[in-house]
Amino acid sequence: MQSTKKILSALDVKPFTFSPPLFLSILLVVIIAIGTLLLKLPISTVHPISWLDALFLSTSASTVTGLSPFETGETFTFFGQVVLMLLIQIGGIGVMSFAVFFVILLGKKISIRQRQLMQEALNVPSIGGVIRLVSWILIFSFAIELIGAFFLAFRFVPEFGWGKGLFYGLFHSISGFNQAGFSLFPGSMHHYLGDPIVNLTMVTMITLGGIGFTVLAELLSTHRFRKLSLHTQVMVVGTLVINVLAVLAIFLLEYRNPNSLGPLSLGDKFWAAFFQGISPRTAGLTTIDPAGLSQASLLLTMLMMFIGAGSTSTSGGIKLTTFMIVIAQVFTFLKGRREVVINKRAVNHQVIVRAVSIISISIIVILIALFLLCISENQPFEVILFEVISAFGTAGESIGATAHLTPFGKVVIMGVMFFGKVGPLTLAFSVTRRSHVDIRYPDGEIYTG
Amino acid sequence: MQSTKKILSALDVKPFTFSPPLFLSILLVVIIAIGTLLLKLPISTVHPISWLDALFLSTSASTVTGLSPFETGETFTFFGQVVLMLLIQIGGIGVMSFAVFFVILLGKKISIRQRQLMQEALNVPSIGGVIRLVSWILIFSFAIELIGAFFLAFRFVPEFGWGKGLFYGLFHSISGFNQAGFSLFPGSMHHYLGDPIVNLTMVTMITLGGIGFTVLAELLSTHRFRKLSLHTQVMVVGTLVINVLAVLAIFLLEYRNPNSLGPLSLGDKFWAAFFQGISPRTAGLTTIDPAGLSQASLLLTMLMMFIGAGSTSTSGGIKLTTFMIVIAQVFTFLKGRREVVINKRAVNHQVIVRAVSIISISIIVILIALFLLCISENQPFEVILFEVISAFGTAGESIGATAHLTPFGKVVIMGVMFFGKVGPLTLAFSVTRRSHVDIRYPDGEIYTG
Ligand SMILES: [K+]
Ligand SMILES: [K+]
Numbered sequence: 098m099q100s101t102k103k104i105l106s107a108l109d110v111k112p113f114t115f116s117p118p119l120f121l122s123i124l125l126v127v128i129i130a131i132g133t134l135l136l137k138l139p140i141s142t143v144h145p146i147s148w149l150d151a152l153f154l155s156t157s158a159s160t161v162t163g164l165s166p167f168e169t170g171e172t173f174t175f176f177g178q179v180v181l182m183l184l185i186q187i188g189g190i191g192v193m194s195f196a197v198f199f200v201i202l203l204g205k206k207i208s209i210r211q212r213q214l215m216q217e218a219l220n221v222p223s224i225g226g227v228i229r230l231v232s233w234i235l236i237f238s239f240a241i242e243l244i245g246a247f248f249l250a251f252r253f254v255p256e257f258g259w260g261k262g263l264f265y266g267l268f269h270s271i272s273g274f275n276q277a278g279f280s281l282f283p284g285s286m287h288h289y290l291g292d293p294i295v296n297l298t299m300v301t302m303i304t305l306g307g308i309g310f311t312v313l314a315e316l317l318s319t320h321r322f323r324k325l326s327l328h329t330q331v332m333v334v335g336t337l338v339i340n341v342l343a344v345l346a347i348f349l350l351e352y353r354n355p356n357s358l359g360p361l362s363l364g365d366k367f368w369a370a371f372f373q374g375i376s377p378r379t380a381g382l383t384t385i386d387p388a389g390l391s392q393a394s395l396l397l398t399m400l401m402m403f404i405g406a407g408s409t410s411t412s413g414g415i416k417l418t419t420f421m422i423v424i425a426q427v428f429t430f431l432k433g434r435r436e437v438v439i440n441k442r443a444v445n446h447q448v449i450v451r452a453v454s455i456i457s458i459s460i461i462v463i464l465i466a467l468f469l470l471c472i473s474e475n476q477p478f479e480v481i482l483f484e485v486i487s488a489f490g491t492a493g494e495s496i497g498a499t500a501h502l503t504p505f506g507k508v509v510i511m512g513v514m515f516f517g518k519v520g521p522l523t524l525a526f527s528v529t530r531r532s533h534v535d536i537r538y539p540d541g542e543i544y545t546g
Numbered sequence: 547m548q549s550t551k552k553i554l555s556a557l558d559v560k561p562f563t564f565s566p567p568l569f570l571s572i573l574l575v576v577i578i579a580i581g582t583l584l585l586k587l588p589i590s591t592v593h594p595i596s597w598l599d600a601l602f603l604s605t606s607a608s609t610v611t612g613l614s615p616f617e618t619g620e621t622f623t624f625f626g627q628v629v630l631m632l633l634i635q636i637g638g639i640g641v642m643s644f645a646v647f648f649v650i651l652l653g654k655k656i657s658i659r660q661r662q663l664m665q666e667a668l669n670v671p672s673i674g675g676v677i678r679l680v681s682w683i684l685i686f687s688f689a690i691e692l693i694g695a696f697f698l699a700f701r702f703v704p705e706f707g708w709g710k711g712l713f714y715g716l717f718h719s720i721s722g723f724n725q726a727g728f729s730l731f732p733g734s735m736h737h738y739l740g741d742p743i744v745n746l747t748m749v750t751m752i753t754l755g756g757i758g759f760t761v762l763a764e765l766l767s768t769h770r771f772r773k774l775s776l777h778t779q780v781m782v783v784g785t786l787v788i789n790v791l792a793v794l795a796i797f798l799l800e801y802r803n804p805n806s807l808g809p810l811s812l813g814d815k816f817w818a819a820f821f822q823g824i825s826p827r828t829a830g831l832t833t834i835d836p837a838g839l840s841q842a843s844l845l846l847t848m849l850m851m852f853i854g855a856g857s858t859s860t861s862g863g864i865k866l867t868t869f870m871i872v873i874a875q876v877f878t879f880l881k882g883r884r885e886v887v888i889n890k891r892a893v894n895h896q897v898i899v900r901a902v903s904i905i906s907i908s909i910i911v912i913l914i915a916l917f918l919l920c921i922s923e924n925q926p927f928e929v930i931l932f933e934v935i936s937a938f939g940t941a942g943e944s945i946g947a948t949a950h951l952t953p954f955g956k957v958v959i960m961g962v963m964f965f966g967k968v969g970p971l972t973l974a975f976s977v978t979r980r981s982h983v984d985i986r987y988p989d990g991e992i993y994t995g
Contacts, residue, residue: 350921391920391921392920392921392927392930393917393920393921395920395927396913396916396917396920397917400913423902423906424906426899426902426903426906427902427903427906427907427910430899430900430903430973431903431907435896446895447884449899450875450879450898451879453872453875453876453902454875454876454879454880457872457873457875457876458876458880461876464845464849467845468842468845468846471840471841471842471844471845472799472840472841472842477926477927477928478841478844478926478927478928478931479926479927479928481841482927524879
């Protein structure tokens with residue numbers, strides 16, 4: 098621990114002019130700009146697309162959202178599809194491992210105490226350790242993506258031949274692990290609705306990518322639940338509960354719906370509910386057309402897109418822990434208690450303030466975007482609402498709005514995607530100036546946003 | 547002050563078995579039950595109505611909401627209309643003055659410090675003073691209602707003759723001051739769209755009734771803004787700002803809309819925007835059909851219905867101060883500050899927790915109700931959403947859902963109206979157990995819910 102402190106205080110000597118969140122935003126803008134140029138190249142598309150659409154696609158890929166005004170598989174050439182895949186990889190794992198790096202090592206605005214907490218949680222004792230961690234994140238992610246591609250190839254190679262089959266396997270594995278929501282098939286993954294290999298592989302990729310790198314790192318190094326950090330405990334239990342509930346709800350709500358599960362066999366009904374229950378929180382890939390879902394399922398899907406997956410994952414949205422902290426605060430209030438306690442560990446008051454602020458600001462952004470689109474677009478209210486929440490959660494599901502957006506509407510949705518990707522993250526790592534030290538209880542740290 | 551403390555500690559000796567909020571809920575249930583019986587009487591209606599509709603109307607009137615599956619003026623006889631008016635008066639001013647009485651004098655769960663704060667704010671030094679205050683509230687309210695009825699009579703007596711004209715004046719004055727949203731005219735107040743007397747009288751009644759009794763009491767006794775309590779300052783400024791913004795927004799958004807302001811003269815456009823901007827936060831009376839509003843205006847209206855008017859008013863919703871406290875917390879967080887300060891007065895942390903909890907629980911209730919109605923009702927999403935938020939805010943505007951609700955849907959909406967009336971109030975006056983005293987700053991008290 099002593100060596101860490103020395104290193105950190107040594108680092109503190111050199112002033113770092115950009116705050117990490119600002120740096121992250123600038124980085125993302127640069128990636129989006131380069132992506133726009135590449136996607137606008139004539140060799141990227143089968144037929145020319147507008148600058149606005151190139152910008153929209155680049156933003157959608159770099160923020161790992163997946164919204165697109167046209168079918169990506171039909172519009173982009175192999176070159177264009179590779180660009181898209183790289184944007185997803187850079188915008189997803191790339192930006193996030195960069196964020197992890199910054200948060201742990203260089204964050205000027207992060208207090209030493211917090212850095213220590215994060216380092217303790219991650220078992221990272223030194224600069225070398227942090228670099229090892231980030232390298233580990235990258236290598237580990239690539240390995241998972243390759244394994245995913247391997248399994249998907251079992252389905253795609255027989256169907257499309259070696260070249261296209263392997264590429265499709267890799268593309269969808271990357272899209273799934275990064276929660277990108279892009280598919281090269283017309284109508285997302287609808288063709289593989291009842292396919293166990295595709296379903297299980299994709300849902301595994303989505304779940305692993307969505308739970309957050311710090312959680313993955315801890316789960317691999319710690320095997321007893323009680324020894325896990327509070328954050329990881331909350332993420333594991335929360336993910337399980339919300340996924341099981343969502344799958345069950347979709348299954349029951351859509352069982353007889355002639356536009357979704359109704360016409361399917363019992364087995365296909367299960368697979369479709371399984372995929373639709375787990376995917377929308379951030380991945381946004383679909384095996385049935387969400388436009389056919391009942392109002393109740395759409396409401397549930399919007400709620401899940403808003404919540405999103407885990408902190409330090411590639412997902413957008415407010416994040417599962419942020420949501421659960423506010424729920425915990427509400428229960429604490431209803432019980433007449435003063436201090437929020439989750440699994441015998443107190444949650445610091447500033448963590449709650451941060452969670453509340455993230456949710457409030459997110460709702461304000463969503464309402465402003467919704468208000469603007471209500472004025473500019475001529476589409477049903479729930480279609481616009483669904484689109485805005487999908488963009489905010491960088492989920493990427495759409496019930497039809499994207500294809501008919503006005504240019505102004507596209508700009509608004511791009512803004513929401515960008516905010517959904519960096520907004521909660523930025524807010525989560527902004528730290529309140531402390532007027533004086535007033536820690537009274539041992540705090541269980543939970544990351545939000 | 548010393549005598550107050552003695553009285554309070556003397557009162558504390560006698561245990562009070564019901565908590566005031568629970569007592570309030572039970573009281574409201576009794577009022578609704580009696581109202582249902584009276585409205586079901588054959589002499590109350592022109593043609594028989596079902597028990598469910600009688601219960602719905604009684605709930606709607608007692609919670610001062612104003613939702614109704616049929617035109618009240620055409621369905622109820624004079625006797626039925628008087629019952630409705632009395633339910634509004636009892637559910638509005640009656641329940642609220644009762645709540646004020648309980649909160650100040652008998653609230654076992656309210657700390658002595660809080661009671662003192664409320665008493666200081668209200669300049670109420672003794673039991674006699676509290677009884678005087680409640681009497682004052684009642685007399686003052688009746689006086690305002692009579693003055694309102696007097697002005698409305700100038701319009702209604704020439705139109706309907708003395709008997710009906712005076713009664714209509716009194717009914718709509720009471721409906722406005724209590725934020726009840728009931729009108730005896732077909733299509734709410736649409737016939738008086740451009741009428742200055744009706745517009746100004748009704749908006750005055752709505753504003754006076756909506757700002758809260760404690761605010762009215764303070765405004766009458768204190769004439770310098772800086773000497774007002776923080777709560778009153780926030781309410782006065784907040785009400786002004788939100789009303790001006792809403793009127794402007796409706797005017798601009800609907801200016802060309804052929805289904806709302808479009809066909810009107812410039813003067814009528816102004817009056818209609820004036821009424822639609824101010825009424826929806828809780829009154830719910832309308833001079834144009836809200837179903838004709840653009841999506842953007844509907845969104846704005848829903849937001850205003852959710853927020854509602856002032857604490858210790860007869861309104862529902864989360865209340866304006868609750869909303870503003872969370873907004874203040876967000877700004878404090880964004881500025882990197884630790885303590886929420888409004889107009890140089892610190893806001894106690896528990897007040898913020900309470901506000902956050904009220905909003906969170908309200909959103910959860912709205913989402914559950916919306917989810918149930920999505921399953922049970924066959925109506926467009928935004929129509930159901932509007933209905934649920936209107937019921938929660940006890941606003942009473944509808945864009946068509948009420949008339950077509952299934953019996954199950956009516957039960958859900960009744961539940962939401964009931965929660966909207968007593969839920970935030972109950973949560974606002976529930977007090978957190980303090981483990982130890984830790985007041986570090988002079989707190990400016992703000993009531994929420
Ligand atoms: K996505
Ligand atoms: K009302």
